[in-house]
Amino acid sequence: MTTKHPSCRAIELDLVATATGDAESRAAERVHRHLDTCAECRDEFGRYRAVDSVARGLRSTPPADALAKSRAGLESRLADLKQRRVAYRIFPSPLGHILVGRSEHGIAVVEYLHGGSSLRASRLARVEGIEPVPGGPELERLQRDLLEFIGGRRRDLDWTLDWRLARSDFERAVLEATAAIPYGAVASYAGVARRIGKPSAVRAVAQALRWNPLPIVVPCHRVIGTSGRLTGYAGDKLGLKQQLLSVEGVKLHTARRDASVAREAMYALGEGETEYCLPTCGSIGTRSLALLTLFASRADAEARGYAPCTNCRPDLHPL
């Protein structure tokens, strides 16, 4: 083998390729021309043909039972993965990068990615029982809805929600009560605590909203302190809260380090009442925000079925 003629050596690669069905037609022609003149390579060619044939004979069919068992195991693991899977999408927005994630049950997470634009910046990667997977184009609608909402071109996010990231029944109750606060309205942490029947759990409500897994869609930006101050949002992102409230038409007094809702510029709805008032109606101006929902506009109040107060007549004397 080592004393091969140079022309045989030169053609060896093509010879093997031709014998094993892997050569282009011009190389094959070259090889066959050579074989016509070289008995040694003809023999070699035949052996490679045999090698190729035997090699292809290694194609095998695994035992059907082993295959079926493997397939069944796979189906079961896929079903489990499907249950844990949250398909996510990350996109830039005027509020920074946002991650939105959906499970098979509904939207499970909306997250501001402070200072990042990848999954690594997300809490999702560290939540037990969750398997984040990059989502496909089906999440584009969520991105569009959210961007329209943030831009003030959409009032409702009519998404089916998956509450799996709520860490307790209490948290879930807080989130659901918060989700019921209408567009263009604000309520207080104390008010949310009252709505879930735990009027003294004001700090716990604030904590639960601090970990809101679905900001924007569960509008914790509409929950403020009883003083009217915005108090906090998404850690230290009070600016985002201001932006979201401004988009909804909520009037704010902004100071250097804090902001508060301009109560005197908003309509007010007392707890359990069906008529909304001017901020100057009766005692409503001095009533605690724990007992009120404030509306940025008459339309926002009336969209929820509330009627103008028949005493102060906000319909005749709008703000």
Added chain:
Amino acid sequence: MDLQPFETVVTAHHAEIYRYLLRVTSRSGDADDLSQETFLRAYRAWGGLDDGANVRAWLFTIATNLARNYFRSESRRRRAYAGVGEIRTDVDPASPEEARRFRETRALVERVVDGLPLKQRLAFVLRKLHDLEYDAIGKSLECSPESARAHVFQALKKIRLGLNGHELPMMESVR
């Protein structure tokens, strides 16, 4: 990403990925684990896959990566080809004499294939047993199509040398 289209991927490709990994690992338990892991990984990445991607080649790439990780464990690297007995081949030569010769040659070839360096072995199996294109094999092995071709060439050459002095089964004439 719905499960439905991915289900069709499983149906279409599970058997051959399993077959590939069984050939490469020689153990049905390992083929089981690695083929399942291949499809779980594929499922996770499914939503990000480009339209028009070659799904079959992509699955082989995932499976090959898993196989290479599997063989990084030194203890497995030189393991004998233990699973041959549970594999049935599809080729069935005519005469008993020819069949015997074919079986002997195949056993010899399997021994040589098993002793090949991993990349040559994987390239050989992907090309000769699964008919993958060289650019797909290159992607799987993180090398160029030309290198993939060279791996297969080297593998064939070693098999050929391994058969020196062995009487080969009859082949049709050269042309």
